[in-house]
Amino acid sequence: MKIYLNGTMVDEADAKISVFDHGLLYGDGIFEGIRLYRGCVFRLDEHLERLEKSAHAILLNLPWVRATIAEAICETCRINGLEDGYIRVIVTRGVGSLGLSHLSCNDPQLIIIADKITLYPEEHYTKGLKIITSPTRRINPAALAPMVKSLNYMNNILAKADANRAGCLEAIMLNDQGYVAECTGDNIFIRHKDKWFTPPTSAGALRGITRGAVLDIMEELGFSCEEPNLTRYDIWTADEMFLTGTAAEVIPVVEVDGRSIGEGVPGLLTHKILEAFHDLVGKDGQMI
Ligand code: PMP
Numbered sequence: 071m072k073i074y075l076n077g078t079m080v081d082e083a084d085a086k087i088s089v090f091d092h093g094l095l096y097g098d099g100i101f102e103g104i105r106l107y108r109g110c111v112f113r114l115d116e117h118l119e120r121l122e123k124s125a126h127a128i129l130l131n132l133p134w135v136r137a138t139i140a141e142a143i144c145e146t147c148r149i150n151g152l153e154d155g156y157i158r159v160i161v162t163r164g165v166g167s168l169g170l171s172h173l174s175c176n177d178p179q180l181i182i183i184a185d186k187i188t189l190y191p192e193e194h195y196t197k198g199l200k201i202i203t204s205p206t207r208r209i210n211p212a213a214l215a216p217m218v219k220s221l222n223y224m225n226n227i228l229a230k231a232d233a234n235r236a237g238c239l240e241a242i243m244l245n246d247q248g249y250v251a252e253c254t255g256d257n258i259f260i261r262h263k264d265k266w267f268t269p270p271t272s273a274g275a276l277r278g279i280t281r282g283a284v285l286d287i288m289e290e291l292g293f294s295c296e297e298p299n300l301t302r303y304d305i306w307t308a309d310e311m312f313l314t315g316t317a318a319e320v321i322p323v324v325e326v327d328g329r330s331i332g333e334g335v336p337g338l339l340t341h342k343i344l345e346a347f348h349d350l351v352g353k354d355g356q357m358i
Contacts, residue, residue, distance in 0.1 A: 252276060
């Protein structure tokens, strides 16, 4: 496999960065997870816009224009012979001194990995996920804006560990006020009767690209979706639920904290939305 590293394609074994990179020392950097479907990079422009905004928010000046990163992404897919896959774009702060200050770092590193994707096991798309609420809270938006897709995922990793220890693959994370924010790597949608709801980004949710695509699909299908603060009670008593994410796509949830959601089987509308999502990908993006 070839990895893009600062303008050159290198073998996987040679794709190395310095131990003084603040990305390693402090998790100081940003990233994007993007999907390639049938030779089309899904919503590439939106991903790059989010990357640019993340960079701006953490005072990281990207020395590459959007078209350069887009071309590097496409080239990484082409050189690895991929038609379908998962692309990881990483920008680290670069090499600096052993202090926290970002001012000692002047050379951000751009890394692009394009590989095959491992989704949740297929059975979970047909049977639905059983998940829990993690006791690990989402970082307060006043401490770190949830829109910034930073390299520091420690609290999500700990919440994922909570899920795994409970025999689950995902966990809901609440914010410090006790409202539902998102899952460790996925956004949340629930339905009550004929209305859909998803937590607002102000509650601590990442503005997911898949979340955005699903909101577009819902509008097209004529479903209403609101973004109020949601409690665990709202989740437990929902008629239908699914999660969205670049890797997960749209995956049904049938049980939360031991409470069945709706009839305890994947909802019909979830299936309809997933079908519409599959229709959209492969068309909505940039061909490599
Ligand atoms: N929330 C978090 C914390 C994430 O890391 C991700 C991405 N895996 C998502 C939500 C979903 O966002 P997207 O649809 O852009 O992948």
